[in-house]
Amino acid sequence: MTQQVPSTEPELTGVRNFRDVGGLPTTDGRQVRHGRLFRSGHLANATAADSAFLSSLGLHTVFDFRNAADLKLDGADVELTGVRNVNIPLTDPADGAEFWLMVRDGDLDQLRSLLADGRAAARMTDSYRAIITDRTAEHSRVLHALAEDSVPALMHCAAGKDRAGLSIAVSLLAVGVEREAIEADYLKSNDPRRRYPIHRSDNSPAGTSAEVMELLSPLFDARSEYLAAAFETIEKTWGSTERYLSAGLGVTPETRERLRARLLS
Secondary structure, eight states, X not given: OOOOOOSSOOOOXXXXXXXXXXXXXXXXXXXXXXXXXXXXXXXTTOOHXXXXXXXXXXXXXXXXXXXXXXXXXXXXXXXXXXXXXXXXXOXXXXXXXXXXXXXXXXXXXXXXXXXXXXXXXXXXXHHHHHHHHHOHHHHHHHHHHHHHTOOSEEEEOSSSSSHHHHHHHHXXXXXXXXXXXXXXXXXXXXXTTTSOOOOOSOOSTTTTOHHHHHHHHHHHOXXXXXXXXXXXXXXXXXXXXXXXXXXXXXXXXXXXXXXXXXXXX
């Protein structure tokens, strides 16, 4: 039996951006049940106290959307007794090891050439669109797992913002959560206590100047226009959310009913 989730969010020490998406309203007047679907950044640095809290949630499955480069950088998730960990790599929101090496190590002129004049935000927008069009098999796998036996579930990527954010959004669309509510939850990743810090190899005043931070901010922000680009891509490619779910992800009406039964109150 799933244990009750505390009414206030915990201040986890080694896990950032954790939250329960319970309480979000659907278009037909229902809401997501508390204690069924969680999201966060990676669990590699979870402390013993963090692990104890996560273990108290009665989780069935942790969906880890990180790729091999992420795992090499951050490490594998801590093991939670009795919880299944499923790794489903998704496209990195700012794809490319060379790109991220430049973000970490590049000087101001290099960052300007890479990120200035809207290029950083455009890269993020393009990546959101690509995840929607290119990762239908992965999102289908997640939805079918949730419908069958995988809840309570926790979804995470590295920072819990982009790949996990889109996977949560797709899951919420499938059970009819209002888009405004999906966006409001997505934007919570901007809260200072949730955000992952920007790491630079040059931590001098020049390497972390206001201009450098401004250039990098589109990569580390959750922005409405990124999520809007994903929704627009669904409409443009499939014509509607319903068609995206059925034709794009292969989710039948029966599967959606099972999802609603597992996730909604």
